[in-house]
Each structure stands twice: as C-alpha cells, then as structure tokens.
Amino acid sequence: MLTLPLANPGRPDVRSGRRYLWWIVRNQWRPLAVGVLLGVLWMGSQALMPAALGRAIDTGVATGDRVALLRWCGVLLGLGLLQTLSGVLRHRVAVVNFLIGSSRTQQLLARQVADLGAEVTACTASGDIAAASGTDARNIGRTLDVTARFVGAIVSFIAIAAILVSTSPVLGAVVVVGVPLLIGTIGPLVRPLEARERRQREKLGAASAMAADTVGGLRVLRGFGGERVFVDRFRTASGEVRTAAVETARLQSTLDALQVGVPGLFVVGVTWLGARLAIDGTITAGQLVAFYAYAAFLVIPLKTFTEVARKFAAATVSADRLVKLLAQQRSIVDADAPLPAPPAGADLADISSGLLVRPGWFVAVAATSPTEATELGDRLGRYVDGAVALGGRPLARLPLAEVRRRIVVSDKDPMLLAGTLADNLDVPRRGRVLAPEVVLEATAAGDVVDGLPDGLASELPERGRSLSGGQRQRVALARALSADPEILVLDEPTSAVDAHTEARIAERLHDLRRGRTTVVMTTSPLVLDRADVVAFLVDGVVVAEGTHRDLLRDCPPYRDLVTRGESE
C-alpha cells in the first residue's frame, strides 16, 4: 500500500476549484480506478441478488426439487459472499482514496501557509485556515470516496435495466423511465431544505458563539455581574435555534415521507403490472418477486446519486475556498536580478529615518511612537519594502533567503509553538550553537524551566499558552538569541517583564551579543543604559544619537520620554 504522507504532494492546478479537483483526481487515478472496479463488483453482486432469489423460488422452492433448491441456495450464498468481500475491499479502497486526497491537500496547505509566513495573516483570517484544513480538505477527500460508489451505482442501474428489459420490455421501460423521474420528484425539495438547514446552522453558530463568549468571559461576569442578562440573551438565541430547527424538521419530515412514499408507490406500480403479467403467464412468479426486489433495490443507487450531488457541491465550494488560499502570492519576493550579498560585518542603514547601525554595535532605538519603531524594524528586516541598505546594497535587491539568514527581526508579539521548551529553542542556527541553558540564563528565564514539570523537556501547548505573558516573552527572546544571527532586531523584548528581571536581562543580553550587531527598540531606561549608542526617533526620524546618559543630560525631550514625564 501507498505510504502517506506523500514524499512530494506536487504542484496543484489552482486556476479554479474544479480544476483543482480534477488535478487531485488525475493524480490518484489508479487507486480511484480500482475503487470503481470494486464498486461495480459490489453493486453488481447486490443487483443480482433479487434475480437469484426469484430463480431460487421458481425452481427450488416452488417445484420441490431438492437438488435445484440446494444449487440455488449455493448461488445465493456465493453471491452473498462476493458481495461481502467486494464490499469490504471497496470500503478499504474508498478510505485510502479519501486519505490520499485529503492528506495531499493538507500537505499543500501546510506548505503554502509556511511559505506565506509573515504575510499569511495579512491575506487570510486564521478561521479560514482552520476551515480549509479542518473541513475543506476532508470534503475533497469525501468526494473521492463517493466517486467509486457513484460509478458502481450507474453500472448496476444499467445492468438491472438490461435484465428487466430482456425479461419484460414493458416493466423494464417503466423502471428505466420511472427511477430518473423519482429523482426529479424529490430533487426540488432538497434546495429549500438546504436553505433552512443553512439558516439553522447560522442560528446555531450564533448561539454557540454566544455561549462561548459568555463562558470565555466568565471571570469578568462573575466579578462584575451581568450573568442574568447573558443567560437571558442565550435563552432567546437558543429559542431561535429551536424554532429554526423545527422549521427544518417540518420540511425534512415531509422529505422523509416522500422518500418512503414515492419509491414505495413505484414499487406498488411495478408489482401490480408484474402481477398482471404473471397471471398472463408472460413472467413467472419468481420473476415477479425479482421485479419487486429490483424496484426496491433501485432506491440504493437513487440515494447514491443524491449523496454524490450533495458531496460534489460541498467539495466544489471547498475547492474554491482552498484554491483562493493556495493561489495567494507573497508580496515580498526576490528581485528579478538579485545582487550578491555583501560579506559578513556589513553595516545596515535605513535611509528614511537616518539610522545607521554599525557592525558589532548594540544599538537602542527610543521612539516617541511605538508604531514608528515597529515600522523601522519591519524595514530593517524587509518585512515591508523601504530604502534600506546592507553594506551599501539595497536590501530589496539581495536574495531574500540571505536577508532572512543574516537579519532576524523579533516582532513585538513573537509566538511560541506547541512542543517541548527545548524544541522551541532549537531554531536554525546562523552562527554559534548556543545551549538552551545559555540563552535561558541570558534572558533570566531560569524560573520558567524550574516551574515546568519536566524542565526543558516539558511540553508547551499552542502559543505556549500555559506560560504567563512575561515568561513567554523571555522564552521567545531566548529563542531569537538561539538563532544567533549577524544582525538581531528586537522590538520591545522586555515590555512584559518586571523591572527586577529586566535589569538582569539588559546586562546579560549585551554580553551574549558581543561581537554581533543588535538593535533594540525600547523606552526602558534599564535597557537604554546598556546600549553602546541610543538613537532617539521622533516622527520617524533619528533626531539625536549618543549614550543614554549623554542624551538624558543633553536632550530634554528624550529625558521626558524615558522618565515618562516624571518632571511634568
């Protein structure tokens, strides 16, 4: 059997949802073809069952011929076993087809999301990605599963039609024309039903969101009151769900009744016609039984048709959504003719602010506006395009991979990932290989390790949620230090840390980065005091440079900023 996930999921056709589905089908046509064959075998053996039963009654039961009876019982048993065997094999192949299709889609999605990187949230809400991975990939897999059954249903329908027509052209014609007509009768009800189901889902979604909102903010509710209002609001929403669900049930029950009644009446018609033919002697009693059983059996391919229509519609919607995500392009990409990168130890200059970062320096940027500091950081790492030069060459003309390797920008809210603490710190190294203990010591995060049950090997949940804000920030800083890049840009790396700890970090950070270039955006005097040079950024422009103490002495606006208006 195939090994999943695939070594290479391939390059999808993302021009449209349908093309994507077709691409998926083409890529696994072999297992799909096996599925179709088994589907035909399975449905076929089921379709032959009524005929065999009819013959068994005619030649075995009615005649009292023991040999014939035994022979026909053997045929029934054989057909039954064939049906069983082909059924389970068909199911297995169907599941494999489902798994190939949806895991391939998941792989493509994971690659695309990773490639979009920093730009992914700009173009897609994380809810959409959750839906793409959780729902859409599965919907696509499910269509592959029904495809095989669908073809089997068509084949068995044709086989039965052929048997019927050859036994009795009249009855055969009734069945062949009648079944599609039946689909036509029930079909029109499906659409309004879907509309009501959608409405019901919306109401349920709203109520569910309200419940989540209420219990999610329960600490606030319990602390401030308002529980009654929320419960009342939920009762109203819940009542609306109930009303919508009952509306759906009204239509659904009608549809259920029709699904019983319409094919049933058709069976009555066939039986009645068959009985008259049997009286004439045109057909035997056994054939009449077979006709009855066929008419009843045809409901199965009928249901499969409806199921396929539904699943295919769902898969098309899903594929459209997926394609939108998969076709997303990055805006920050390599230049057409990239320049070779300058040798290590290059200086980094931001033309618009006038900031010049010399190699090996520890530079602090104190900005009057935190947003402008963040924008500066984004330019320095080329997360947005700006007039920035590394070693005199425009950053935008250098290979992007090279820029990411040499300049690491840790944003204001760096996110930890699910996995062990050690895994989190184990990032691709750009320079020295620093042990986890070393970087954690530098960020005064020893207490984080001590507080975890298995130390470095402890599992953190998604986003490292089990840690407090200050702990997360220190671990993320340790992770950035682990990368040990030539140039490290940190945006307010200690904003959530208490003053005691901040003082310790500021001291150790400087030591650890010795010989490498570091830029820190901060207004904390504890950090500013440790910098080789401080650039004072006002309205996005560096207006003063010097050591913290110099600036405190000579630059009153700077003093105001870092002492937070103490002198006011």
Next chain:
Amino acid sequence: MSATTLLPTATSAEVATEAVRLLRRHRGAVLLALLLHAAAVAAGLVGPRVLGEIVDGVRTEITTARVDRLALVFAAALVVQAVLTRWARLRSALIGETVLAELREDFLAGAVALPLGTVERAGSGDLVTRATTDIDRLSYAVREAAPEITVATLTSVLIMAAAFLTAPLVAVAMLVGAPPIILGTRWYRRRADEGYRREMAAVGRVTAGVVETADAGRSVEALGLQDRRVERTERDIRDWIAAERYTLWLRTVWFPTAEIGYVLPIVFVVFAGGTLVARGSATVGEVTAVALYVQMLIEPVDLVVSWLDELQIGNASLARLLGVRLVEPAPVSDEVPTSDDLHADDVRFAYREGHDVLHGITLDVRPGSRLAIVGPSGAGKSTLGRLLAGIHPPRTGSVTVGGAEVSRLPADVLREQVALVTQEHHVFVGTIRDNVALARPGALTPDIEEALAAVDALDWVKALPDGLETRVGSGAHVLAPAEAQQVALARLVLADPHTLVLDEATSMLDPRAARHLERSLAAVLRNRTVIAIAHRLHTAHDADRVAVVAEGGITEIGSHDELLAADGAYAALWRSWRA
C-alpha cells in the same frame, strides 16, 4: 499557576437519571411519537404480505380483479405509512429540539453560577469546549442518532414479528444471522471508542498545527522555521493516517462479519422454506414474504449498529454538560462587612498540595490608600492579588474586609466591595456600551462616557464609526489589546467598588499612555482603595505604599521614599532604573 483542575463530568448513573427525568417530563409526547413510528412501520409491512399472496395466487388461478384490489391495499398502506412517517418524525423532532434547548440553557445557567475560584482554576478552555463542541455533539446525537436508533429498533422488532406471524417455522431460520452480527459488533464496539477518539484527536492536531503555523507566521518566517512546520504537519498527518488505518482495520473485521449475518438468513430461509414447502408445511407465498422481510430487515439493523457510535459520543458530551452542575457551590457566609478595611493575616496558599506559593503574608490596606505590589515574576504577586479579591480562600490565615472573610461573601455582595482586573481582557460580543454597562445595567450615557474618559478611552471610542454603539468582540470590530484593557478598566470605574485590585491592568498600553491613564484613573478613584500589581516602577512611585514581594513573602514595605531611604533591593532597582 499552570495547575488547572478540570471541571467534573457526570457519572453514567447521573446521566441515566437525568435522561429518565427528561423523558418523564415529556412522557406524553414521547409515547405519542413512539406510537406513530410503530404505526408507520406496521403499515410498511403490508407490502411483502401482499406480494406473497399474489405469488400464491398466480399459482392457483388468481383473478385480475383480486390483484387490482391487493395492489390498492398495498398503495393505501404506503400512503398511510408516508403520512404517519411525516407526523412521527416531526413529533420526535419537536421533542428533541425542546430537550436540547432545555439542556443547553440549563448548562449555561449552571456555568455562570460557578464559583469564581473554580472558574479561575479550570480556565476558560474547558468550559468553552463544553459550550460549543459538546453542545454540538449532543445536538447531533439527539437530532439524528436517537430518532434513527429508536425507529430502526422499532422497525426491526416489527419486521421480525411480521415474519413470525406470516410463517413461524420459516422465520426461525432467519435467526442464524444474529450470532455473527452480535459477536462482530461487540468485538468492534469494544475497540471502536478509543480508536475513533484517537482518530478525532489526530485530525484535530493536523488542523491545529496548520493554524498555528499561520498564527505564528511572522515568527516562522523570521526564524526560518518553514521546513520544520511542514515537517511537523507531515508528522501529524502520519499519526492521523495511522489512527485512520487502525479504525479501518476494525471495520475490515466488523463489516464482513455483520454482512455474513445479513446473507446467511436469506440462504437459510430459502432452504428451510423450500424444505417446508416440499413437505406441505408452508406455501411458496409465505416463503416469499419471509424472504422479503429478511431483506427489509438489513437496513434497520444496519442503522442501529452504525448509529450506536454517535449515541455514545452524545452520551459522553451530555455527561460533560451535566458535570458543570455538580460543582459544589463555594461556601457562603452571611457575615456583613462593617467597614472598608482590607486585612490579610498570616496568609498561606498553594495551587498544588504541599507547594505553598505564599508563605505567611500579613498586610493591612488602609481604606482610600494606594498600595503597589512589585517584585520579580513568579514571586506570588498575582496570587496575592487574587486572594485579596476573594477569588481563592487562603489555605491558612484569613483575608477579611470589614471583619468578614472575603472569599465567603456572596458574589453580589463581594462585587460591591472588591473587584479585580487582570491583564487578561475579554471583550464581549456586543456594543462598547454593553461591555461597559455590564457592571451596572441601565447605566446612563453620561455615566458610561465619564467612565471611559477616566481611562483615556473616550476619544477613540467617539472616533469609532458608531461611537458607543460600535459592535465589538469576536466577528465584529476588533479592539487592540490596549483598548480592551481600557474598556475593562472603564467597567471597573462604573462598578465602583471601594477596593480595586489591578493586576498588570495597563500592561498592554505603551508606557507613556499607561502612566497617563493611571493618573487620570487615580483622579476618579480618589477615595477608593487601589492595590496595583505592576512591573513598571512608576506605578510604585505614584503609590502611597510599596510592598516588595519575593518568593512568596513581603520583603519590604513602606512608602517610596521610606524604601529609598532603607536602601534595600527596591532602592537599588529604582536607582538603576533612573540611571
């Protein structure tokens, strides 16, 4: 702080009691629905009998008129079946929806009544899962699985009864199908639960991993973690496929076993029937009818067997929903605070037994004074704050307000005394007005605006497209973390308790804005007691007294100037901060 205690789950006995109680409450409706279903199924059983009669008739010179009459009976039975089916299905849907509405409303009412300490400890994750996933699963079980199984069971029983009524000797032969179905299903069900749970969890991990890659997109790109994220998803996919293969194997054993159980009865009925007909103990028509009944039986039996899973999942969810009602209410005393004095006496506290995080803290907070609590991370500052706000009772010692134990005050009394605002901010779905007025329902616009002004938020609120009426929260206008904190503080201003505990309540604001906010807040809260837990030293500088907490105890306490004069740890820190 990471020690979380999950909320309880109801035992199967408790779930059963509740189910019986619910059925009893709707006794009449349930009986009617069952009767309707039974009648519908019975009408559906006419067909094979009619066919059997025709088969017999064909062999013994039946008249065309008789055939026409039989066909009419068949048709009439079908119409009756269809009408009854509709009625029965609708009645059961009505019962189901009513019961579901009751269950989810009771759940929420129970959830909001949970004691504060329980909520704090359990975190919101577990409750949110119960409120969403479990309600969804229960709905599915009640809406789909319960009626399907009920109807299918009813159908199976009636079909078998009809077969026995038609020709008991022939019908006995169909019982050969029972052993493989029962044994196979039992084997499968013993393993299925765990297998599918693993599968679901594995599916969830794949999605969670991809979503995490997206959420952490910036960090992933900055550090060059793309390949690792793809590898992580591929590892998740591998686990998921393995889980799927396991359940597939279970079905590979179960399906054929059950299927044999469907095939054998037909063969045996025909064989036994043929033998009996030859002896003259049964007619061909009877054999035909029973054979057709056996065919009819396949569908409902299959339904029962395959819906059992969903019913069980629904049952587990119901147990979790009912579990919320099992939480012991916090002990409440009827002591009445006689003053606004807040006093902690030799307080010790542990989240995990044997691991005290506070080691005998004694503290007096004078009414109307401002106390700042500073200290390194993990020293117990937040825990102390929670104890002072009455969220957890101390393990030993006491925390009292006006002589009454804070943690034993009923919620509505406590609210008037002490309130806590943390750095965690939840914005409720609704307007900004709703979010603020939560603290005092029916508050007038000027009051709300005044509260927003006190936290420097009125300007940006007014600049929003709909001002106070702007819809916020999940799915609407998203407030920045700093804005959310301001809304939380405005709520506090409106609630106006005499004592406020602020745990890093301005941490999301940039330092200058935070300072400004704290000053304007101080102006509004002039006569209120404020306990501020902060990591920024200016908060301490502005307070009347500063308590330095380290390793679960208070190491220094006094005014800013006193502490500077004492020249301890605080003074050292302050000096390095002021450079």
